[in-house]
Amino acid sequence: MxxxxxxxxxxxxxxxxxxxxxxxxxxxxxxxxxxxxxxxxxxxxxxxxxxxxxxxxxxxxxxxxxxxxxxxxxxxxxxxxxxxxxxxxxxxxxxxxxxxxxxxxxxxxxxxxxxxxxxxxxxxxxxxxxxxxxxxxxxxxxxxxxxxxxxxxxxxxxxxxxxxAKRAPVVDGGIGVDWGVTTTATTTDDRHDLPHLGHRSRCAAELAKAQRTMARRRRKPGRQSNGYQRAKRQAARLHKKAARQNQHDSRVWAKQVVDNHHLIAVEDFKPKFLAKSTMARKAADAAVGAAKRELIDRAERAGRKVVLVKPAYTTMTCSSCFARAKQQLGLEERTFRCETCGHTDGRDRNAARVILAVAERGHTSVDGISHFQPPSGSVDGAA
Ligand SMILES: [Zn+2]
Structure with missing residues (x-):
């Protein structure tokens, strides 16, 4: 290299x-x-x-x-x-x-x-x-x-x-990654999950507090008060702190994932950063954004095979038989139960397995594969 x-x-x-x-x-x-x-x-x-x-x-x-x-x-x-x-x-x-x-x-x-x-x-x-x-x-x-x-x-x-340039260890095998709010990354192998760490939510709470102070001290027109400026600086500081922590956690995590897998199948999640979403939600999305960026960059540098899988239907499809549920799982429903084959799994774990299976079959979305389709040959990095 x-x-x-x-x-x-x-x-x-x-x-x-x-x-x-x-x-x-x-x-x-x-x-x-x-x-x-x-x-x-x-x-x-x-x-x-x-x-x-x-x-x-x-x-x-x-x-x-x-x-x-x-x-x-x-x-x-x-x-x-x-x-x-x-x-x-x-x-x-x-x-x-x-x-x-x-x-x-x-x-x-x-x-x-x-x-x-x-x-x-x-x-x-x-x-x-x-x-x-x-x-x-x-x-x-x-x-x-x-x-x-x-x-x-x-x-x-x-x-x-x-x-x-350090050569990444030669490995085979793949991993699927599903992004989420409570667990930033759920993977096909629970040793590689990335929990949404406590310090981040603590940071988010402090940030929310600083932003409430800003809103309270805000005057409509003209120059803002010193108190407002102080709250604004505090909010900027906390923002930066959270971003730094995300980046550090993401780096450590991404290195583990990339060192141990050749095929890396990633849910192509795009955070929306809606103005209406809560601070906690924004913090979770920011954590996902940082982890996804770090994982893809590192995997590509190491010459791994990265497949981005569209998120549509990944939570509704059974990772064992690929039957698709008739209804979307409710957000509070944490367990996936397949009505066709009886397979049960954690909701996010099942989604991660579906994401990996889609990539292993050479596709980028659940729509590409049908019920009971076996993997098409082996996966190699040259593809
Ligand atoms: Zn099934």
Whole structure:
């Protein structure tokens, strides 16, 4: 498989001085970006080479620009050039727009010439040094880094590194995955089920509380009160926390599933995120979304066979004889009972088995297979 290029992201904890320097750096880069947009609009068609020459000249005469990192400034123009290129070649991609002071978040890019890691700190040009939270070891020397701040005011650094691609163990056998609210993933093998963990519902309850506070403090027109802003920040923080936990659980789970199966049949569930649905429901849907994404990505990277199965009729069909029940199971009904062959199973377990059986027979929906149809030959990854 060879090496793959991936990003390893770490939290940064800049002190007041470093944060001021990063903001200053960002304002200079933003100024250059906006200059490039302006040049383009006034009829010039500056290439990256042309912009780069202009930058060199500008830095010679302008002490404010010279106070910043040349690498970060060059990278800004390079990114602009790429965005401009994409606006011509990628459908639906607009021209690069000016970055406003208030609405855009700081983002700076450095290539190898522009940064180093010294004494476990990220060292940037002009004497800026930022402590990094090394949550895991870098697998190799990074070739570039982006330093950015999110809407909560947290700083992060995704390092671009090369990593030896690990070959997934050779296995055969398949697994079917059915998504749900109380159990995020029910599979054909109960050792691989992913429960909807308690900390997530706790998070959802706190989030619901923060949102109620927001609603109570909301004024109709004009500027919102400080109390409202505080509740809003709290809600954003909780949202992010839940997303991080989902992602962590999903990663651990997906690795287990992918390492142990060759065929991975997944219910093609699409959460609707209706405005009317409850907070608990939204949290459950978000957990499913994260787990599904992680599972499919990982399985595809590992070269496994992934089959997305349409959810229609999966809960109404018997996984033993494929007879379809005449009526939809009520939501509160947790047990599936087949009227044709007498097979009984947990509702979601039965659905997971149906999903796997559909994929094993080379189909993507229950409609493709009929009653008593045996599997069509063996399943192999080349198909
Ligand atoms: Zn049956």
């Amino acid at each position: 060879g090496a793959e290029v991936v990003r390893y992201t770490y939290r940064l904890r800049p002190g007041a001085r470093a944060e001021r320097a990063l903001r200053g750096e960002w304002h200079r880069c933003r100024f250059l970006w906006n200059e490039a947009v302006h040049q383009h609009r006034s009829g010039n068609r500056p290439t990256f080479g042309k912009l780069s020459t202009l930058l060199t000249a500008a830095r010679r005469s302008n002490t404010w620009l010279r106070a910043g990192s040349q690498v970060a400034q060059q990278q800004t123009l390079r990114t602009y050039g790429q965005a401009l290129g994409h606006s011509f070649t990628v459908k639906g991609r607009g021209r690069p727009q000016p970055k406003s002071r208030k609405k855009t978040l700081p983002s700076l890019e450095y290539t190898t010439r522009g940064f180093s890691i010294w004494d476990r700190r990220l060292v940037l040009p002009k004497g800026v040094s930022v402590p990094v939270v090394w949550s895991r070891e870098l697998p190799s020397e990074p070739t570039s880094v982006r330093v950015y701040r999110d809407s909560l005011g947290h700083w992060y650094a995704p390092f671009v590194v090369r990593r030896e």
